[in-house]
Amino acid sequence: MKIGSEQVRHVARLAELAVSDDEFPRLVEQMGRIVEYVAQLDELPAGPERSAFLAGPESVRLREDEVRPTPLARTPAQMAPEFVDGLFVVPRLGAMEEA
């Protein structure tokens, strides 16, 4: 599979990443080489019978899917720079709100 400039532009939009015109040709070339390199996995047969990998020790794998409270390590009030009346106080998104 080859990756072209239109695909790189599309992926940059998906990733919410500005890419300047100056760096674009080099980025397309480098991504092309990386994608070509990782595509060597195509040599290996694939199929639904081949299981995927699960990270971590056995003891932490796939607990029962139960709805239960998930305690936070720290409360939002401890984590937030400002937390008032149950709300995070954040800087104003000036550019959006002026529009």
Next chain:
Amino acid sequence: MSAVAHIARAVNAGRTSALSAAHEAARLLRKADADGLNATLHWSEDLLRGEAARVDAHVGAGHAMLPLAGVPVAIKDNIVTTEQPTTCGSRILEGYVSPFNATAIERLRAAGAMVAAKSNLDEFAMGSSTEHSAFGRVRNPIDHERVPGGSSGGSAALVAAGVVPAALGSETGGSVRQPASFCGVVGVKPSYGRVSRFGLVAFGSSLDCISVFGERVDDAARVLAAISGHDPHDATTADRPPLELDGPRRDLRGLIFGLPKEYFPADLDPGVRAGVERTIGAIRDLGGSVKDVTLPHSKYAVPTYYIIAPAEAAANLARYDGVRYGVRRVGPEGDVRALYRATRGQGFGAEVRRRILIGTYVLSSGYYEAYYGKAQQVRAAIARDFQLAFTAQGADFLLTPTTPTPAFRAGEKTDDPVAMYLADIFVCAVSLAGLPAMSLPVGRSAGLPVGAQIIAPMFEEARMLGVASALEAVVPAAGEVR
């Protein structure tokens, strides 16, 4: 006696103080900065004095002995601390200070260690040379024209330069073992789940492991033991008690070291080969034996890693958007998406942007199964290869080179990302499988350190560290191998 054991014993016995150790650490940090290593991002003598006062008060009150009393430890700057900034080597997090400490930091302090400095790294731990830090490249203390390896190059350089006896790094695909090899120090990656990731800034969550550097095996082992164990803040830590060390072994009788043939290619650097052969000789001299084994999917480890790690990175780094995290850059188009794009476009460096784009591509509609789905299957095959080496093929441990060459020159691989990725060819399969492994310095080739990698079955760190200390006693780390 190792430097860590020596300092802790002297401070616990009252023969010296943590304050005295802090002053010495500050003197050495100043010297490292003056020498141009560029290995530190944040440190101050005031903070070191504060760390020392806490330890000296504990010792003075006659409380229980602290296993790391007064030991200065450098911390890779992607492990969060409340008293210093945590930048991950990125402009996007410039000035960021975490509201909490990582579990590993809390445990180090509870053991009496002092946070000496936050160390430089490849941006967000993405790199193999510590040339991708927004705050400049780190120099290898043995040869300033060469890289220290990466991404934990700052921590490796500080240990190699004798500034601190031990340091924390992090591994996603070999980022402690590879720089340990390039700098001639010990680097230990624990099993995935042995050390809490709480407070380690996420890169590839199914791969990330806080890992340890030491001047000698015992230095790294003591620090690893202190930070290990189950943590309710990280659901992927194993439900096991902290690591208990076996103590050094004097012989290797009855132990079989597998030599995976895929890790000894014809074009392996002759100096690296000679270093591993010297280690094989030492294994035999100590009563152990070696046998050839095979890990047939080894050649697919790097491509598998460079699908899975960027995919996880693309998801984890979505939070740096100028709203949730990150130094905000207002977009020229005046809407919130322009803000995201400008913040991320200007805040991230070239390698991080490349990996976010690759990760987004392999997860995007129409490509997910071909890339990510396939890579997850190959990852399972790689993990099975190791399992068979330790069972059907009869190896107790595996022995390989840590890297295909000694440290390369700065700038040599920065224009070719695939060439840079291949510097990790012998270390990233272990990360995919989640196994413990370490790099042991086994000599020098034309003055440059070479490392041998010992790979162990899951959760066999104590035995691995025991055999490494037996080898360390007989393999001269500083001697020329040819």
